[in-house]
Amino acid sequence: MKKTILSIFSAIVLTVSVTTNAQEVEEQIIIENRVNDIKQQDKPYVILISADGFRYDYAEKHGAKNLMEFAKNGVKADAMYPSFPSVTFPNHYTIVTGLTPIHHGLVGNNMYDRETGERYSLGNRNAVINSKWYGGTPIWNLAEQNKMLAACYYWPGSEAPINGMFPTYSYKYSEKSPIDYRIQQVVNWLELPAEKRPHLITFYFPEVDHAGHSFGPDAKETKEAVHFVDESIKKLNDAVGKTGLKVNFVFVSDHGMTRIDNENPLKLPIKIDDSKVQVASNGSYVSLFVKNKNDIESIYKEIKATKNHTFDVYKTTNVPSKYHFDTKNDRYNRIGDIILIAHAPNYFSNNNAPKGSHGFYVKETPEMKATFMAWGPNFKKGKEINVFPNTEVYPMLAKLLGLPITEKIDGSNQLATKILVK
Secondary structure (H helix, E strand, O other): HHHHHHHHHHEEEEEEEOOOOOOEEEEEOOOOOOOHHHHHHHOOOOEEEOOOOOOHHHHHOOOOHHHHHHHHEEEEEEEEEOOOEHHHHHHHHHHHHHHHHHOOOOOOOEEEOOOOOOEOOOOOOHHHHOOOOOOOOOOOHHHHOOOOOOEOOOOOOOOEEOOOEEEOOEOOOOOOOOOHHHHHHHHHHHOOOOHHOOOOEEEEHHHHHHHHHHOOOHEEEEEEEEHHHHHHHHHHHHHHHOOOOOOOEEHOOOOOOEEEOOOOEEEOOOOOOOOOOEEEEOOEEEEEEEEHHHHHHHHHHHHOOOOOOOEEEEEEOOHHHHHOOOOOHHHOOOOOOOEEEEEOOOOOOOOOOOOOOOOOOOOOOOOHOEEEEEOOEEEEEEEEOOOOOOOHHHHHHHHHHOOOOOOOOOOOOOHHHHHOOO
């Protein structure tokens, strides 16, 4: 694997750009010798924006006046259903692959590979950039495969050579760059010559999620974070408008946010022998990987005997179908043998639980619902639509960009049919 990554990076030129804060340096990663095919140069331009943790009702609740105005002139969904578990990396990756977590392999922000003993977590950079964890074909790869250039100013998965490929332009994840600098970089990309100009750009905001976790969904700090995103989107929209290009904007979130009972975090109800069981916890759910299959039934019964209203426990061979989270469909063998699913506001944590969080099943915890808005020349005007699953975004983006999907996905063309101008 190391040789593969090194050979890929040998084709990469690292262009160092100094941010507006002279003490910070950010490296733009550019894959040289790529150009848009001539037949792609007249295709639409799309900026896919995620505001992490931007709950479906935050725009109205916290007064995001600019976003609401953009939505009036474009498309607004009542909400968007996140996939289970409604956590960050799985749902961001679902949005850009059209696959549910159990089908693309990112089944949590924290995962365990029982075959190798390796672990994946957001803070484990070696895992985050390792393509073994990512299935499917993200939208930036679909574009590049069809000789259409893409740029990722952050998106979960964009730093790994998925299918042996990176987007033409990208950045290593960082929260240090000022927003004005990031907006200017988007403008710089759009001002490149047509053959070098990306038609797909991803953009990411972490602020609302951070505030929701630290202070809860109703806090003034969360409202301030919503206003920051709202004002930044206005700046981005205005700056892009000055390029003279007809650009489409798609604004989404990965999940919502709910208040957590942080004073009484859930603990595992039985003592776990690490030599027999490995644990992967994601707060809203916990997976147990049992080394000896003969022990599964006894451990399951022991946990079930302790069960109360705060959580449910299942063997992963019989998880209710509503979760789309069972052994039969677990393509990468990552959900374990036994799963404990918390009921909000309860949350598994060995330490202090956050004041706000997510990860719960959306039909049982409506606060998990995410946001979807879109505006631009290829979207219908003043269109309001009902809630839909986030697996629909990928095929809509592919349709908008004129990119063929050749593999089986979990999404359909229903969203595209409803919101795109014919």
